[in-house]
Amino acid sequence: MRYGELNPPNRILLGPGPSNVHPIVLRAMSSPLVGHLDPYFMGLMDEVMELLREVFMTKNKVCFPISGTGMAGMEAAIVNLVQPGDEVIIGSNGFFGQRMAEIVRRCQGKPIEIFEEWGRAIDPEKVEEALSSSNANLVCIVHAETSTGVLQPLDGIARAARAHDALLLVDAVTSLSGCELRVDDMGIDVCYSGSQKCLNCPPGLAPITFNERAMERVRNRRTKVQSWYLDVSLIEQYWSEGRAYHHTAPISMIYALREALRIVVEEGLEARWARHKRNRDALIRGIQEMGLEMFPPRDRCPTMNAISVPEGVEDAIVRRFLLDRFNIEVGGGLGPLKGKIWRVGLMGINSSEQNVILFLGALERALKTAGFRVKGSGARAAIEAYGEWG
């Protein structure tokens, strides 16, 4: 026996994702497998599509999970829409906007990047200007920038896109079911997400949806989609009545997603968004009471909270302390924010009073150990806030 038992530690996952998995979803993962063409599985596929439409708030026919992680969702969205030479407007105010541009380049598209300081939202007027001064017919925007904790307001950008007959593609990896997102009402043409954030499902699936305008664009391409695996027209055929074999669906992950979506729908989206906001607000109260600052000056995302690392404190030591002493994972900064922020996810079931109070207490303990003079008690401030709100 060279390899011992699989025995992972019992973490509280308050990083930028994955989040903890709901016990019902974990149990679904260990249900016996059926074949990917089994009548039972086909019924399940229909349920997953129906549930996903409800969670994306869309009537789109094309609405299913891509068999890969959130980044496969990003690539699938872009690769189906972009053809060589296409100009594509991309909001670039964080790590994931940069990635979109990189994928557009690999499709031989021409990204027109609207740069904004990391931690600030993209200005819709700049999108309008870029649309006016280019031939772009696609605008790509990250709804919740996981790298900065910014929640992008979408209405102005959606109006600008529609006015120029451009499609709006939205990355909702960190927002789906945690922040207000209404695909149809907000004028979003293509939207993708990941299973491992506010859905509390393990990573491995990327829910995606294309509306009819977007599918028309896909059907009228001059060239074949360069990725066979991510060709949405082929995948659609497998998820439609014909069940044309494309690839073997990751059965257990689909089980998990079905249960995760059911839990979301049972709570209700509006109740869920409100819960995420309330716990985020309590977290901010605590953080400010301790003499710390939230990183984004405004447009703060309720699911992914970026906190500035205070002067003189070493980021990694605090994170390691939280992990070793409290089994709490939080994230560090990426790129220009490395060492400068902590990323604290409160996603899905992890957005709870319990986690807010525990995290604030654990952070106080870690900061004191790191020699930082903590001003007031963050945990107490959060407890008071919850008390006020009832």
Place this chain on the structure above:
Amino acid sequence: MRYGELNPPNRILLGPGPSNVHPIVLRAMSSPLVGHLDPYFMGLMDEVMELLREVFMTKNKVCFPISGTGMAGMEAAIVNLVQPGDEVIIGSNGFFGQRMAEIVRRCQGKPIEIFEEWGRAIDPEKVEEALSSSNANLVCIVHAETSTGVLQPLDGIARAARAHDALLLVDAVTSLSGCELRVDDMGIDVCYSGSQKCLNCPPGLAPITFNERAMERVRNRRTKVQSWYLDVSLIEQYWSEGRAYHHTAPISMIYALREALRIVVEEGLEARWARHKRNRDALIRGIQEMGLEMFPPRDRCPTMNAISVPEGVEDAIVRRFLLDRFNIEVGGGLGPLKGKIWRVGLMGINSSEQNVILFLGALERALKTAGFRVKGSGARAAIEAYGEWG
């Protein structure tokens, strides 16, 4: 409550895949999640690579699972190696060879297809001729053609490829750990598989390996790999010491694969290959005793058995009977073999005396119901064979 409990039927998966999942692997799937940058997970990644090298029988540094299904493995293998204009030789004697050609075309490569009747292996002399009369520097071959049940002998093809300084890319989706496969010793440069066949893991991961010759080709590309998600150089950086973030690994699936590989290694590859052969041989005895015929005249794969549907019997009715009465899934034919063969997988733990005898009995029952005059008892013939072999 619009959606009831997830309650899948308890199938015996004797189709072309997925196969049943080992109970230890199912249990691993429901272990608590850790983050994809957790120290525990990093240790696990190293174990998975070490185990995969053992199962692929390779010393290759690049050896990890792609975060997608077997088809993502196929696309990853091809997209990293093929550049626009490249000529690529492809053995086309079944469904999966055709797919390789399609993916090569989407990479703007030029497939040179060596066509062979479905059910027969590719002749190495034809590969040699194609190499001599083209500029191809890559040969793609399916080891176990899941659509026909043919096991492709690889030695002649490997020699031809090496003589022409071409790389040999092998699809081992249905053969890894069930048929003799020695990546290094057989002269295979790139090899990929799927988690859901002989490894008895749920679908969703595609183990892949590139040797140094192949990675040199990747590093010397004129153009970037068109898929960002499947760019092996970026994925390698995440699976190496630097742990450069690329995408969020499907944690639970990696847990499952680790346990699945451990079980393979504990049994030992040679014992495993022998077990697959023995049960395949018993199945053939039974099939022939019943007056039926195996589909491939020779080069039969021990993991995926294709049986000819006898004259006058309707394929789908028999399969439906097996599913409804016995909870046994078997596969039908694809493309030109639709309605003409049954595909019976005996993969990993599913390759057992128990399944062979049960399947033969169930098939006899189904055939009698379908009005076919079954010659002798297949189950008894298999029992006798097992008795003879001890």
